[in-house]
Amino acid sequence: MTMPENSKATREIVFHVTRYNPESDRAPYVKTYKIPVREGMTVLDGLHYIKDNVDPTLAWRYSCRMGVCGSCGMLLNGRATLACNTQILHIADTDLTVGPLPNFEIIRDLVPDLMTMFEKHRSVKPYIVRADEAESNKPEGEFYQSPAELEAYLQFAYCIKCGCCMAACPTLATDARYLGPMPLAAAERYDKDTRDEGRRDRNQRTGASHGAFRCHYAGECSRACPKGVDPAKAIQYLKRQLVLDYLHLARRKKPCQKMHGTGQGKPLPNIPTAPAKTV
Amino acid sequence: MRETKYWTWHMSAGVVILFLLGLHMLIMHVGGLTHLFAPHSGEAISKENSLFRDGRMFFTVTYILLLGVALYHGLYGLRTILFELTLKPAVEKAVTFVLLVVGLGLFGLGTWAAITTHAIAIAGGRG
Numbered sequence: 126m127t128m129p130e131n132s133k134a135t136r137e138i139v140f141h142v143t144r145y146n147p148e149s150d151r152a153p154y155v156k157t158y159k160i161p162v163r164e165g166m167t168v169l170d171g172l173h174y175i176k177d178n179v180d181p182t183l184a185w186r187y188s189c190r191m192g193v194c195g196s197c198g199m200l201l202n203g204r205a206t207l208a209c210n211t212q213i214l215h216i217a218d219t220d221l222t223v224g225p226l227p228n229f230e231i232i233r234d235l236v237p238d239l240m241t242m243f244e245k246h247r248s249v250k251p252y253i254v255r256a257d258e259a260e261s262n263k264p265e266g267e268f269y270q271s272p273a274e275l276e277a278y279l280q281f282a283y284c285i286k287c288g289c290c291m292a293a294c295p296t297l298a299t300d301a302r303y304l305g306p307m308p309l310a311a312a313e314r315y316d317k318d319t320r321d322e323g324r325r326d327r328n329q330r331t332g333a334s335h336g337a338f339r340c341h342y343a344g345e346c347s348r349a350c351p352k353g354v355d356p357a358k359a360i361q362y363l364k365r366q367l368v369l370d371y372l373h374l375a376r377r378k379k380p381c382q383k384m385h386g387t388g389q390g391k392p393l394p395n396i397p398t399a400p401a402k403t404v
Numbered sequence: 405m406r407e408t409k410y411w412t413w414h415m416s417a418g419v420v421i422l423f424l425l426g427l428h429m430l431i432m433h434v435g436g437l438t439h440l441f442a443p444h445s446g447e448a449i450s451k452e453n454s455l456f457r458d459g460r461m462f463f464t465v466t467y468i469l470l471l472g473v474a475l476y477h478g479l480y481g482l483r484t485i486l487f488e489l490t491l492k493p494a495v496e497k498a499v500t501f502v503l504l505v506v507g508l509g510l511f512g513l514g515t516w517a518a519i520t521t522h523a524i525a526i527a528g529g530r531g
Binding site for chain 1: 412
């Protein structure tokens with residue numbers, strides 16, 4: 126990417142970028158690049174500028190460029206956040222450090238290996254579990270869920286799995302087996318879902334050693350989250366639910382029931398009907 | 405779920421410690437003035453007042469309870485700190501076992517001391 130001619134370069138910023146190629150480097154090192162920065166330019170734009178004009182060997186991960194996919198999480202001036210969502214001049218006057226997310230292995234340069242996070246995520250069954258397996262495999266209706274019930278877990282559903290919370294977590298920094306904020310918040314998101322019946326199953330994982338009780342409530346995960354999710358709060362909810370379940374004090378609630386047949390819910394007015402299925 | 409059990413008891417022990425420490429503060433720092441559980445003259449910590457409390461079954465039970473909950477709470481906290489050093493599962497089991505043995509040992513010793521003091525206080529009262 127070259128600087129557009131009609132955009133006036135307002136300042137030169139020195140990028141201190143962590144470089145590491147496991148095939149040739151013994152340890153990560155920092156390389157500096159001085160680039161022209163105009164107002165509104167994101168860190169992702171800056172990295173593109175470096176790759177296109179200065180050093181084509183620089184590697185990082187990105188996709189959507191709009192804070193939705195969660196691919197470009199990295200450490201900017203010591204803070205884990207999304208490169209596409211952060212304007213350079215908002216966080217840097219003269220210098221900007223760019224590093225890979227900590228608490229993960231480095232695949233190359235700014236590319237962290239997120240597999241450990243996704244394995245932990247998978248282990249908490251981050252999906253709706255119903256006792257009726259036939260219904261789960263072949264749904265034949267819609268489950269009724271009130272707006273208030275949706276509200277109970279909605280904020281945890283905004284997670285984009287970027288790994289910023291995992292990188293910011295001080296517990297995970299010392300305990301690699303700790304589940305971490307993202308998987309625990311995902312567990313809470315499904316535990317709170319009235320369509321779900323999998324809480325007892327998830328408790329086996331979240332209430333085990335290196336589960337929710339390892340959280341010290343430092344709250345860095347919630348500060349780091351670029352989507353405004355509050356994983357620290359989710360973990361506290363999770364702890365409370367685990368204790369109530371252990372003491373058999375949790376209120377027993379039947380999961381929400383499905384309506385009879387498809388299309389039985391009341392659609393909001395002025396919403397056009399869905400087109401006919403093509404497959 | 406075993407960790408949930410440990411943690412629930414850890415929290416419960418904390419609440420009991422808070423209550424018992426409140427009682428301790430009340431007796432030690434206010435008891436000297438109000439003579440609550442310290443009927444003899446002088447400070448609450450004086451030998452006569454201490455023997456008075458040691459001779460009461462309520463206090464003996466309270467001492468043993470405080471010892472038990474404080475040991476559990478403290479040793480579980482120590483275990484949590486040690487587990488964050490990314491120990492191997494086998495080492496974690498060993499740590500749990502060692503702390504259990506140490507805890508039971510200290511609890512046994514403290515219980516023996518509390519009961520012996522209770523007996524001495526009663527005997528002294530009779531004498």
